[in-house]
Amino acid sequence: MELLLHILGEEVDCMTCDIKYLPPVRLDFRLPLKYPSTEPPLYTISCIWLTRKQLSRVCEKFDMTWSSQKGEVVLFQWINFLQSDLLHVLGIEEKLDLSSLVQGLRHSKKDELLSLDSRAVQEIPPGSSLLDHLLAYDEKRRLLAFEESVQMCNVCFVYFSVLIKEGSVNRLQCPEEKCTSYALPSQVKDLVSADLFVRYDRLLLSTSLDLMKDVTYCPRTFCLTPVLLDDESTIGLCPSCSFAFCKHCKRAYHGVMPCALTEEEKGVIYNEFIRGNDGVKEHYLKKYGRRQISEVINQFEFKKYCSENTKPCPNCKANIEKNGGCNKMSCFKCGNFFCWLCLELLDPCNPYLHYSTSNKCLNKLFEGVDDEMEDFVYEFL
Structure with a gap:
């Protein structure tokens, strides 16, 4: 099950991570001599991604099961609950919000801690943050799953090579129907030739940069170096060839002068501005300026009127x-x-x-x- 983790910290407002494998919920138990006749199992339950309050609810659930079924072999029911119903009972479906967990570790009061069940244990391994530990565990499990799948299907080697040659480098997955593992870059490096991995690495970087709104490429065809843009300015400066260009029209930087537009670009702007909502209009007004947008609209409205109401003189082509x-x-x-x-x-x-x-x-x-x-x-x- 894939879970989205929302981490609230001091330096960032929100961070979302895609996690496929989470560390297990651990149940340590000892069976008394009088189990299951009169005494329940003695146990502790621990998990690094659940709060002690959530784990205390699990302890409460276990106690209720024993109270209602005293004398029964409840241990197997407890284990089945952890495997099948734990997330549902705790209200965890696709998103796991760890903000309360992180804040609880920093700001928990002594009285609050004493009120929780002593059998509920929540510990973070020393020397690492919660997020770092979860990501490291997820990567380790993904690697293990992929290595197991590679042992079963050698066709991955050829399939990956074909995809990289075609330019499809996002989330390389085994073509076998039952294999759901995605290859990590380190695994791709071990699977394909050095030349193909260089191409894979370059395309993967390019794809990632394309998704970043504040990154573009130098317009010069012989350069094409990634350029980091400033939201407060319209200028882009290539760090490789030092070419200064407008981030909107990709031509040489023209300062406060409006961008020179082709007829095709004007047509796109007119159609999107006329049909767009307030957000779209505000975007174009900020990008090109009110004066240039007015000129484009007037030009196309005039063309529309002429096409519907006038005909050209066959001699001089004047609109009549x-x-x-x-x-x-x-x-x-x-x-x-x-x-x-x-x-x-x-x-x-x-x-x-x-x-x-x-x-x-x-x-x-x-x-x-x-x-x-x-x-x-x-x-x-």
Whole structure:
């Protein structure tokens, strides 16, 4: 069972670790001469990742079992409880919060300690912290499990080599269906060739850096050195080639000037800003500035309006809007006549000839004109 450990300390607010193997809960017992007739087993129960208060609850559970089943062989029931029901009774499912345990070890009062069951023992090995001990135990058990699985399936060697060559280096797992072990970097080093391990180590580092928000890469293709960024500044300075660049656009650092955006980048910003929530909008405003965002929005809103309401002049490509009248149009920019329907340039001497001779627009001079305008035209004629 995988448990998430939440450690609260003096220097950090919260630390979460992924633990697959926890040290065992230890039950030391001695059977009296009159067990099970009249006396229960004498015992102590210990565990480094449970508080004495939690262990005292276990002692209380054991005592209740003996009281209700005096004369029975309860020892096996106790062991079965520890193996099957302990976590459920203590309310531990997937997350084990050790903050109270760490704080209890530092701040426990004498009266509180005396009120706990003397058979409940909670000890941390000398010379190591609780977290260090748990992580070391988990790594040791993972290594043991992996070594046992490797002895059963030699296909891991070939499989790992193929994955590393393909660039898949995260959590290398045995391909056998019943094997659930993940290889540690030290185990991969023993399994594959030196060249493959160098590639594995480099890709694993790159993958880890990609997940860090405050790390990017030098934009120069011949460098690509990881660069640590400052949240309070927009500049990134490569420690290898000394290239100063903007952390947003990855181009040469431009100070307080807004980033130069390509049309594709502007399109992405417009779509995400229009459709995004307040958090997304605040992100883009902080990244590019209110002025540049306004320019991008105005530009794309204008393009949208033009695509829906205007057509280009076939001669000079100026955007022409038709707000009434017939389909013979006159460009405001170059002065040429053209047909609104087919966008064909018309004879400047007789532009209406197009609507009496053209197969495409025959008798379509007033096609699309609204009813009131059409009645006015016929009445005028």
